[in-house]
Amino acid sequence: MAPDRGSRVDSQTTGYRSISSKDDTQEVSQEPGFSGDEDSIAVEEAEARDEAREFLAERADEGQNFTVRGVLVGLVIGVIICFSNMYFGLQTGWVSGMAMPAALIGFAFFKTVARHINYPFTPVENVLVQTVAGALGTMPLGCGFVGVLPALNYLLKPEENGPLVLGTGKLMIWAIGICFFGVFIAVPLRREVLIREKLKFPSGTATALMIGVLHGNEKGAEKQENPMETFRRRSQDMRRSRSMDDQRGHTADGPDTTPEPGTEADRRSDWKAQIKLLIIAFGVSAVYTLASYFVPPLHDLPILGLPLAHNWLWTLNPSPAYIGQGIIMGPATTLHMLLGAVVGWGILSPLAKNKGWAPGPVEDWETGSKGWIVWVSLAIMLADSIVSLGWLVLRPTIQYGPHYIREARERIKSGNYRSLLGLSSASSKGAYTALSATISASQTPDQKPASLPEPDAPPEHLVSNRVVYLGLLASIVLCIGATHIVFASLIPLYATFVAILLALLLSIMGVRALGETDLNPVSGISKLTQLAFALLIPASNPNAIIINLLAGAISESGALQAGDMMQDLKTGHLLGAAPKAQFYGQLIGSFVGAIVSAAVYKLYTSVYTIPGGMFQVPTAYVWIFTARLVTGKGLPDMAWQWALGGGCIFAVLTALRIAGQGTTWQAYLPGGIAVAVGMYNVPSFTLARTCGGLVSWWWSRRGGEEGTVIVLASGLILGEGVVSIVNLGLASLKVPHL
Secondary structure (H helix, E strand, O other), X not given: OOXXXXXXXXXHHHOOOOOXXXXXXXXXXXXXXXXXXXXXXXXXXXXXXXXXXXXXXXXXXXXXXXXHHHHHHHHXXXXXXXXXXXXXXXXXXXXXXXXXXXXXXHHHHHHHOHHHOOOOOOHHHHHXXXXXXXXXXXXXXXXXXXXXXXXXXXXXXXXXXXXXXXXXXXXXXXXXXXXXXXXXXXXXXXXXXXXXOXXXXXXXXXXXXXXXXXXXOOOOOOOOOOHHHHHXXXXXXXXXXXXXXXXHHOOOOOOOOOOOOOHHHHHOOOHHHHHHHHHHHHHHHHHHHHHHHHOHHHHOEOOOOHHHHHHHOOOEOOOHHHHHHHHHHOHHHHHHHHHHHHHHHHHHHHHHHHHOXXXXXXXXXXXXXXXXXXXXXXXXXXXXXXXXXXXXXHHHHHHHHHHHHHHHHHHHHHOOOHHHHXXXXXXXXXXXXXXXXXXXXXXXXXXXXXXXXXXXXXXXXXXXXXXXXXXXXXXXXXXXHHHHHHHHHHOOHHHHHHHHHHHHHHHHHHHHHHHHHOOOOHHXXXXXXXXXXXXXXXXXXXXXXXXXXXXXXXXXHHHHHHHHHHHHHHHHHHHOOOHHHHHHHHHHHHHHHHHHHHHHHHHHHHHOOOOOOOOOOHHHXXXXXXXXXXXXXXXXOOHHHHHHHHHHXXXXXXXXXXXXXXXXXXXXXXXXXXXXXXXXXXXXXXXXXXXXXXXXXXXXXXXXXXXXXXXXXXXXXXXXXXXXXXXXXXXXXXXXXX
């Protein structure tokens, strides 16, 4: 029997109170200076608000929000992404959630079997598919299999109580232990960042747009604007009107700025064309990957001449997957990475070699210039992270602090102490509270609220506070227990607890950064945790390096999971999916991903030499070098002087980038993280990614749709990621190269 696909919910029977148009209009129009045409806009917005509430209630009530078939398809897609991410993660440290291709593949599958299923595949079920797939696919990074664990397994020295060799069972226990608490962190943040502040979360928004296009154009009809889109558009009209002066914004004959429904849909490609493009890109990348197994020199083409290739490692890896990664990163990021490669491998590497600071072979991580320039890149990453994340903390304090202090004083005078903790209107079961009196964090304290917070799903479809609090507590206990089962007496109990506490705090900053910039600074968050633990754990502790690595891994895991969950929740909110269904889908994907990624990691490390030619695990070296840097161990000659200089330069540049947001000159200032990545990765990867960035630039210049080029990039990445499984089998069977 097909599940209930969502008749409209009666507000009196569900307990989901619909605020009438009259109520909303009165609440907005009572503000000082609100009259004339603004009143009619307020009426439209209030009507749109009611329609949006009905839309959210109807969509959230669909049976397809959580289905066994949706979970299974998501898990299958997630396993493919997991193999792909493990492959690229061990090579360069790059991992992607692949939300858009996961949604596209899920849609293509269900479209193919549409005649054989009992009930239709809807947008909310597609949200479930991509949520499960993304949660599973990112576990190689979330559980430390591309950075921390290779560092512990292969790079720890005997005097650092290493190396630590873990069996598959212990790897799975560790992964399961750290894969949940980040999900529980995200849920309480949802209402603040999605409903009140309405942060963009660009990738989540783009995924929602693509899913809407896919399901809206199935029958060739124009995509109609859903009620959530109508509400958001009318809210923008209202804010625009109130920010204009009377002559420009309040005349009856003024230009109509409302976009025509369907105009954007007319410019979008048909889903069949997207699938065709994905398949072609997949095939091209697959053929290259298989050929490169039999002809290994394809990975390193000496395009700048043999002397530069042999002596200074300047080669090109023409991998379609790395070109695809560059397309996703964009021209600005890839050009900044190219700058890092030029400075690191073109200037600092020869300088360190010729001065005798790095006397060993260039490609040697310990004595060569390859390892020497990593110290400079680490300092740049730390400086960028401290300035960027520090601003995320200081900005709301500077902007909203005076307002909140005044409000707190007024509440203290009135004796309303409970409201200071935000407990006056909290619900013990649902999480649906009245928010109309709260100032949005997207406004300055002197502004009047231009609109009420966005409508939300009915409370029965939200994750209850009880589940969040108990789940977070249980996940913290699980993390502590798993860490001490796997690493026994190597890390003290208090250190694990402090690492989790830092993860909770830094994840909030990461989620905010992701919502505003589409970049989750997990690498910076982990480095800040390592820096904090250098102050907490004395360098004389024989396990200082191990504790530093594990603490950073815990914080990175929490920030990554919280960010991924929030991107998915943004997608679901725009399409009306039930947050509770997404939450449980994320938990399932994370659990299976922890097990699968542990097995895949063990498979790769048993077949290939790590670190080796194909899998150099640069991220693992970054982790171990950071631990040694912040604990004052292992720095080669002149490394700290150049690292200090690079850190100071990029602290200033990062501050200038923050100050110049929205200006034309900001794009010309290099980003610290991108430059650092270009330094610690060999030039062959950076050159390929730069080619991809230039493709992205060319595509945007000719007016192409961003979604199309993202599909192209995803096909290139997935093609190599999937066929790498075939190459893994060939290597395990010791099939010879040509």
